[in-house]
Amino acid sequence: MCPCCNRGRLYDSEEQKLLQFTGKAPIDVTRYRKQVLRCSSCFLTVSSRSKIVKWTSSARSSIVLQKTHGMPFHRLAKLQSLCGVPVSPSTLWGQCFDLWNEAGSYIYNELLEMADKCTFFNIDDTGAKILGIAKSEEQSGISKGKRQRKSSRTTTICTTTAQDEKLVLYITSSNHAGENIGHLLGKE
Secondary structure, three states: OOOOOOOOOOOOOOOOOOOOOOOOOOOOOOOOOEEEOOOOOOOEEEEEEOOOOOOOHHHHHHHHHHHEEEEEEHHHHHHHOOOOOOOOOOHHHHEEEEHHHHHHHHHHHHHHHHOOOOOEEEEEEEEOHHHHHHHHHHHHHHHHHHHOOOOOEEEEEEEEEEOOOEEEEEEEEEEOOHHHHHOOOOOO
C-alpha cells in the first residue's frame, strides 16, 4: 500500500542510481594475523604455510601512476603518512625499480624495436637535470668548464608504426636527439 494515500499499491518503477565517494590512501594496507603454535615441551613453533604477496601489482601500479603524473616520492610518502599508511620514499622508489626490472624494461625495449621499424620521426630535445651525472662528474674532479657535456636532455621521439599505432618515447641522458635517434636506429 502507498504510505501517502493508503489506497494505491506500490509497483516496481525505474531504479534510482546513487553514488558514494570514499577517500583512501593511494596504497592501502591489509594486516593479516597468522596463528603460530608452540610446543610446551621442545618449544618448536609451527604455523600454516599460507603466504601472501607483500607488494601487489595494483600497489606498484598505483606508485608508478602517481610518479608519472608528477608526484615525487617524498610527497607520496607524506600523503601516505597523512592517511595512516606510512611508506618511506626509498621503499616507493625500490618498488618502482623492481617493477622496471620485472616488466618495464622489457616493454620499453619492445617499443624501441617497434620504433626501429618506423620510417618517419618527430624529435624534440628538452633540458633536464640528472643529479647522478652531475654528482659523478663532481666526484671525478671534472670542473664545470671542462665537462664534455654541460647539460642533459630528454629527447622525445614520436612516430607511427605500419599498423597506425602511435609511439612516444622519452630518453633522458647527456646525449642530444641526433645521438639518441642514431642509437635507436642502430646507426652508432
